[in-house]
Amino acid sequence: MRDAYHEELDGLSDKLVEMTRLVRSAMTRASTALLDADLRLAEEVISCDEQVNKINTEIEETVFDLMARQQPVARDLRMLIAALRMSGDIERMGDLAVHLAKTARRRHPESAIPPELQATVLEMGQIAERMIAKAGSVIASHDVEMGLELDGDDDQMDRLHRKLFDALLSPKWRHGVEPAVDISLAGRYFERFADHAVHVAENVVYLVTGEHAADIDLAE
Amino acid sequence: MRDAYHEELDGLSDKLVEMTRLVRSAMTRASTALLDADLRLAEEVISCDEQVNKINTEIEETVFDLMARQQPVARDLRMLIAALRMSGDIERMGDLAVHLAKTARRRHPESAIPPELQATVLEMGQIAERMIAKAGSVIASHDVEMGLELDGDDDQMDRLHRKLFDALLSPKWRHGVEPAVDISLAGRYFERFADHAVHVAENVVYLVTGEHAADIDLAE
Numbered sequence: 001m002r003d004a005y006h007e008e009l010d011g012l013s014d015k016l017v018e019m020t021r022l023v024r025s026a027m028t029r030a031s032t033a034l035l036d037a038d039l040r041l042a043e044e045v046i047s048c049d050e051q052v053n054k055i056n057t058e059i060e061e062t063v064f065d066l067m068a069r070q071q072p073v074a075r076d077l078r079m080l081i082a083a084l085r086m087s088g089d090i091e092r093m094g095d096l097a098v099h100l101a102k103t104a105r106r107r108h109p110e111s112a113i114p115p116e117l118q119a120t121v122l123e124m125g126q127i128a129e130r131m132i133a134k135a136g137s138v139i140a141s142h143d144v145e146m147g148l149e150l151d152g153d154d155d156q157m158d159r160l161h162r163k164l165f166d167a168l169l170s171p172k173w174r175h176g177v178e179p180a181v182d183i184s185l186a187g188r189y190f191e192r193f194a195d196h197a198v199h200v201a202e203n204v205v206y207l208v209t210g211e212h213a214a215d216i217d218l219a220e
Numbered sequence: 221m222r223d224a225y226h227e228e229l230d231g232l233s234d235k236l237v238e239m240t241r242l243v244r245s246a247m248t249r250a251s252t253a254l255l256d257a258d259l260r261l262a263e264e265v266i267s268c269d270e271q272v273n274k275i276n277t278e279i280e281e282t283v284f285d286l287m288a289r290q291q292p293v294a295r296d297l298r299m300l301i302a303a304l305r306m307s308g309d310i311e312r313m314g315d316l317a318v319h320l321a322k323t324a325r326r327r328h329p330e331s332a333i334p335p336e337l338q339a340t341v342l343e344m345g346q347i348a349e350r351m352i353a354k355a356g357s358v359i360a361s362h363d364v365e366m367g368l369e370l371d372g373d374d375d376q377m378d379r380l381h382r383k384l385f386d387a388l389l390s391p392k393w394r395h396g397v398e399p400a401v402d403i404s405l406a407g408r409y410f411e412r413f414a415d416h417a418v419h420v421a422e423n424v425v426y427l428v429t430g431e432h433a434a435d436i437d438l439a440e
Contacts, residue, residue: 073287077287169398181385184401
């Protein structure tokens with residue numbers, strides 16, 4: 001019985017990694033849809049989110065079931081709670097990719113991103129992709145050092161987010177209100193996506209070290 | 221030992237209710253700060269959030285401690301997990317009130333909300349306040365019917381949110397880009413605040429009935 005139980009625990013980790021793969025693919029497509037006004041990609045992101053939600057529900061059910069049947073303690077219990085939290089974060093990241101895709105769809109056939117901001121948004125999309133990819137690796141490998149790297153990625157995202165706002169609010173802005181509103185919300189979605197990736201990694205770091213990421217100083 | 225344990229469980233519920241009181245007060249002040257360009261209120265919201273975060277951390281620590289020491293099962297275990305989730309949601313609601321307060325502070329001495337949108341934003345603030353107040357009552361009383369009412373409040377919030385966007389994107393909009401950006405983000409903060417209140421209530425409904433809120437039809 002314990003063996004089947006530990007197989008189920010491993011299965012949870014596999015499912016979380018699968019979620020990060022789906023969300024990474026959604027984020028890649030959502031960023032491209034936004035930049036290139038690609039309606040087909042936007043629709044794909046929107047329709048594929050169901051799959052992410054389904055795995056999230058499966059993970060929740062497995063966790064509750066394992067808790068009820070196995071009365072896990074100590075590390076196993078912490079792992080189940082971490083799985084629940086990570087699954088929630090990744091599911092939310094999928095929603096944020098959908099919000100970006102819907103912005104692209106609403107502005108189609110125009111691009112939601114004017115030429116002078118394309119490079120910034122491209123970079124935000126690339127960082128978002130990198131962060132969800134790293135979050136997946138961290139879940140699979142329990143690599144604490146990589147987990148802590150996400151803080152640096154998040155700082156980069158915050159810098160680009162500010163750059164985006166500076167452009168919108170500059171006297172040189174020539175595109176009017178509607179694109180400004182879309183871009184300010186898109187910036188917020190990217191930024192929240194990055195925050196959730198950091199949370200996912202923090203959960204793994206906490207599981208492995210028993211310490212909150214903020215208390216760890218790797219330089220020591 | 222079991223008695224002290226159940227006292228600790230009750231203590232968790234009291235702490236959650238206390239968080240909702242603090243966040244309700246923050247939301248009331250943040251809405252007023254936004255509408256009336258009241259810098260003092262905005263600063264209060266920003267500095268008081270620390271208290272909400274502190275209780276959230278205390279709840280997390282108590283939950284982990286109880287899980288490790290008491291190996292709770294069945295309903296007690298579900299209650300602890302629900303407490304963890306609700307605490308996370310309410311903490312996030314506090315952050316959203318802070319975002320609103322920071323918007324007010326950035327635009328001071330002007331109001332971030334032009335006259336023709338004051339009534340809409342006032343109503344959004346009132347609904348947000350009502351929702352967090354109800355969430356607190358639902359936690360304290362386990363009143364399922366009130367828990368399910370929050371869905372209706374959320375629909376109202378969504379309607380007002382759309383109304384706000386319609387105004388920003390109308391050809392009659394005369395206030396330029398910066399207020400439009402601030403208001404679109406503020407609208408998003410109110411809307412997310414409402415979503416989190418719904419989640420809090422859903423957790424209680426699930427605890428009491430064992431069913432997810434979406435599956436319950438009170439009319440039957």
